[in-house]
Every structure is written in structure tokens, then in C-alpha cells.
Amino acid sequence: MKFLRQFAAVVAVVAVVVLIGLAWSHLAASLPGEGPTGSELVAQGQPVKLPPGGKLPPGGKLPPGTRLQRVGTRVIERNNGGSGAPSLLLGDLLQPASLVVLRNNAFLEVVVIAAVVIADVGYRRLRRARRARTSLPR
């Protein structure tokens, strides 16, 4: 019963945030960071800057069966085998080129975690040292 009550509270909070998002999309449909900066082509984890308009540079070619998908200011390349259907080939997951994306994200998270842990340990040591210094000698 307690779980259900708490779940209802969580759903209510989430609903409020979603409603704020909906209101935002209706009232002021612009987001921070928007601007005429051109688009990015994300191909196997390596972003390539595209000129404004999101077109490939002269001479630039995409592999067969690949199309561009716009995601915000980004254009993401997905290879769908030319079938028009989104790709779901599990073999693709084990391609070293695709794994680079996952590895980079995991690395980024580990770096942030390490930085926060080091900062936390340093802060606690500093506080302990300060407390020891200010405490009266017995």
C-alpha cells in the first residue's frame, strides 16, 4: 500500500514535469543553444561538421543504404541496408566502429565519477584537517 502511495506521488511529480514540457513547447518553442551553427553528421561516433542546411560537403558520399536523420541541429547517419526500415542487426552491435561510441560514453562517465569522488575525498580531508586545527588542545 505504501509502495502504491509513493508510486502515485512519483507519477504526479513526473506528470507535472511533462506538463511543463508541453507548455514550453506551446508557449516558447525554442531551446538554449539553438542558433545558425550548422548541423553535425554523426557517423560511427565521429561527428563531422556540416555547413548550414545540413548538406554533405562537395564530393562527400554516404555509404549505400544510408540515410540522414535530423535530430535537432544534428543529422545522424544510420545504415538501414537500403530497406527503409530501421536497422536491428545484432551483428552491428559488435562492430568495433560501433563499440567506439559506447566505449567513449562509458569513459566519459567514469571520468566524471572519478572527478567527483576525488573532489569529495579532498573536501572531506580538508574539512577534517580544519576541524582538527580549530579544536582546542587537551
Next chain:
Amino acid sequence: MSGSSTASPAGTTSHRGRRARVAARTRLDFWLDAVILVGYTIAYSYGFTGVVIHEWLGIGLGIAWLLHLTLHWDWVVRTTRRLVSPRGHDKLIWLVNLALLVAMTLCVASGIAISRVALPELGISTLQTPFWFRLHALTAEVTVGLVPVHVALRWRWIAGVGRRLLARRPEGRPR
């Protein structure tokens, strides 16, 4: 990622029963949090997963995240009430968690709004407007920055529970 939830009262259960329950709850918290962290890292790697896995994983993460929030709702209420008292660390964690709540909610909601595979497969039409695409990209980037901070702020609890979980149990002791 809050370890405080393990302090929930066990009511009328015996001392031994309470200990077992707390351990089970701690295990649930630990493994659910680990699954969400790994799941989010994989889901964020769009170039690795492709759209289908990205969308279904995102929906699954949304459900897991609702469960995570429900399990730690006691902590949310308790810390929100205590915000007036000058405890810097709790305040920082609360602020990070609030930002993460907003970012993650909008990320999942905008992901559902722009779904090209999962929801249409269920017969639900989606919005597909540029605003929701941009919001999804923006909130995903904010979330990927906040998730490791959220994890790291609880590193002592994670290290403690991880050490206990990975330690060899004495023979004959029930799990």
C-alpha cells in the same frame, strides 16, 4: 542511488527478519541502480544501439527509473523537509537529483514523443516536431552529465554495499 532507503522501518518483524529484509532491499537498490546506469550508458550510445534498441531500452529505462524514484521517495520527502537546515552535502545531492529528475523526465517524455518505431508499432502516433527532437538531444546531454555526478555523490554507499555483495559469503548462510 540513495542509500538512505535501507533505513526504512521493518515494523513488527523480528530482529533476524528485519536484517534479512534490509539486506534484500539493499541488494535490490544496488542492482537496480547498476542496471539503470549501464542501461542509460548503452541507450545514450545511439550510434551503437540503432533506433529500435534505443527506443525500447529508453522505455524500459523510464519504467525502471520510476521504480527507482518510488523506492527512494522516503529520502526525497525527508530531504526536502530538511532543506532549511544548513547541511551542504544533502543540499547538493538534492539539487543534483532535482535537476536529474527534470532532465530525465523530459528526456524520456520527448523520446516517447519522437518515437519512430516503438510507439508506432503499438499503434500510437507520435508528435515528431523539431522542438521535441531538440529537447530530447538537449536533455539527454544534460542527463549524461548528471548521471555520473548522481552516482559519484553516493560513492561511499556504493563502495560499502559493493564490497559486502562481492565478498565471499560463509558457507551454509542463506542468500
